[in-house]
Amino acid sequence: MESCVKPESRNIVGTCRRKRKLKDEEQGESSSMAESSSMDEECEITGTQSKEDSTKRKSFLRSSLSKEWVSTSTTEEDNEDSDKSYSSKWQCVDLENINIFYCDEPQPLEELMKTVKEDVLKKYPDTPDFGETVRKFTKLTKENLLVSLDLDYYRKYRPQPKSGKVWIENFLLMDIKSNIEKAKEADRDLDRDLFGRKWLSAVEMFLLKTALLVKRILYPHEDEESIKEAKEVIHVKRKTRKKPGKDKKLYERCEPAETLYQKLFVTFGQLFFLDDSEVDKRTFVAGNKIVNSTPDLAYCTSARVLEPGTESLQKTMLIVFEVKVKQTKIVTSNHLEELVDSGVLGQVGSELFAEVFYSFVAPNSLGIMCMETKLIFVYLKTEEEHIISILDCKIPFKTEGKIHFTKPFDMLKAEDRAEVSEFLYWLGCFQNEHRQNTFRTT
Known part of the structure; x- marks a missing residue:
């Protein structure tokens, strides 16, 4: 029996990795300490933006208990290896979220x-x-x-x-x-x-x-x-x-x-x-x-x-x-x-x-x-x-x-x-x- 759910959401880590690659190309052999500090800032900014975007994208799934809209999907990397998607098993909560019990x-x-x-x-x-x-x-x-x-x-x-x-x-x-x-x-x-x-x-x-x-x-x-x-x-x-x-x-x-x-x-x-x-x-x-x-x-x-x-x-x-x-x-x-x-x-x-x-x-x-x-x-x-x-x-x-x-x-x-x-x-x-x-x- 095979059954899985492939999420289509963006991964913050993937975004940070792309930023890191661009940073390396621009700065070349710059100080590793400075680069790390700059990267932390960019990841923090990108993470905040991604969270805001995620909040705006409300899932259609509705929790049968709290009656709030929830998303149970996992994330997949959006980088050079984006074709290697991660999948998660369909759980009972996913059925309940679409009113199937x-x-x-x-x-x-x-x-x-x-x-x-x-x-x-x-x-x-x-x-x-x-x-x-x-x-x-x-x-x-x-x-x-x-x-x-x-x-x-x-x-x-x-x-x-x-x-x-x-x-x-x-x-x-x-x-x-x-x-x-x-x-x-x-x-x-x-x-x-x-x-x-x-x-x-x-x-x-x-x-x-x-x-x-x-x-x-x-x-x-x-x-x-x-x-x-x-x-x-x-x-x-x-x-x-x-x-x-x-x-x-x-x-x-x-x-x-x-x-x-x-x-x-x-x-x-x-x-x-x-x-x-x-x-x-x-x-x-x-x-x-x-x-x-x-x-x-x-x-x-x-x-x-x-x-x-x-x-x-x-x-x-x-x-x-x-x-x-x-x-x-x-x-x-x-x-x-x-x-x-x-x-x-x-x-x-x-x-x-x-x-x-x-x-x-x-x-x-x-x-x-x-x-x-x-x-x-x-x-x-x-x-x-x-x-x-x-x-x-x-x-x-x-x-x-x-x-x-x-x-x-x-x-x-x-x-x-x-x-x-x-x-x-x-x-x-x-x-x-x-x-x-x-x-x-x-």
């Missing part, structure tokens, strides 16, 4: 699903009723995909001899093989329609990726990519550590590469007939900030490339953000701030905001926050008037946006998969229906 409590998934469906049907009133298909495959998944895993259970077996790990692994593989056989039996009774042809292969691929993930956890030092990432972490900590300490052993440092979790989610989405699309970088200007946003995964409706006009371009249904586990917290309540830090919430909010211009339910946008195998659904709900006010710097804002979120669900646990199946199957049906309509000529 997270809800106080998690929303039941059924309620969030109902809200999204209502918004979709307002935009696409001709959407068919997928109820029968959704119920059929939700039931199939509940009855046949029964594997439930706790990754921490396998992590504690890392220090064991290989024979012990193989013994534990055998139990997992027996469960996976049993689930595949059950799915094959159920597949014999399926119609060979679009979804019937996809379901069994999707189940098999998800289970195989799950087995691969457990192997990487049990034998992390045998995976080259995991070793590389672990060594990089150790190297950084050794360079930045202030106090000496004992390093953990390599097998304790090694974790499956982040790409493996992303690939697992792709196969998880395919269970529900969802196909990921090419990820696009979004860039927009909000007041005095340039916001760049790139989600980790995107699920889109098909582009109507056979029709003229920009309205035929594909729309984003769902975006996925990978959140590193080290950014999560110990859960003590239902507040989202107890799960992830403020920086993550700010970045997720900016990703959702950046996507509203391309969303299939604009001006709202739907996403999933992914922490290893745990999922949190997030839904930004706002009004077009509010989006326009932000871009046009029309303050004070008369409206606000709300980011709804659910409790975490684990895609490796059967009970959690059962809860999310209905919503994800409905989205999968919508994506495939839209794809079929794309190529209809009559």
Whole structure:
């Protein structure tokens, strides 16, 4: 997940450096003491002028607490190397300053699903009723995909001899093989329609990726990519550590590469007939900030490339953000701030905001926050008037946006998969229906 804000403000230090260069050219080999004194005066004068200019340039951002106009941007050097701009992460305060807030409590998934469906049907009133298909495959998944895993259970077996790990692994593989056989039996009774042809292969691929993930956890030092990432972490900590300490052993440092979790989610989405699309970088200007946003995964409706006009371009249904586990917290309540830090919430909010211009339910946008195998659904709900006010710097804002979120669900646990199946199957049906309509000529 990439999301940053590039400030466009002037740096006083940069101005002083230009002054220093001109001074050197004019005075040549003048006294260093005199030069230093002269420079201090010029920097002081320039700093005062810059502060006055900064005061005149009021930011469009409004603090939700003090109701004063504030600017949260950092500075970038305006010197010979001005192309090397500095960037700052989008924080929760940046969302609050444009009147976008997270809800106080998690929303039941059924309620969030109902809200999204209502918004979709307002935009696409001709959407068919997928109820029968959704119920059929939700039931199939509940009855046949029964594997439930706790990754921490396998992590504690890392220090064991290989024979012990193989013994534990055998139990997992027996469960996976049993689930595949059950799915094959159920597949014999399926119609060979679009979804019937996809379901069994999707189940098999998800289970195989799950087995691969457990192997990487049990034998992390045998995976080259995991070793590389672990060594990089150790190297950084050794360079930045202030106090000496004992390093953990390599097998304790090694974790499956982040790409493996992303690939697992792709196969998880395919269970529900969802196909990921090419990820696009979004860039927009909000007041005095340039916001760049790139989600980790995107699920889109098909582009109507056979029709003229920009309205035929594909729309984003769902975006996925990978959140590193080290950014999560110990859960003590239902507040989202107890799960992830403020920086993550700010970045997720900016990703959702950046996507509203391309969303299939604009001006709202739907996403999933992914922490290893745990999922949190997030839904930004706002009004077009509010989006326009932000871009046009029309303050004070008369409206606000709300980011709804659910409790975490684990895609490796059967009970959690059962809860999310209905919503994800409905989205999968919508994506495939839209794809079929794309190529209809009559």
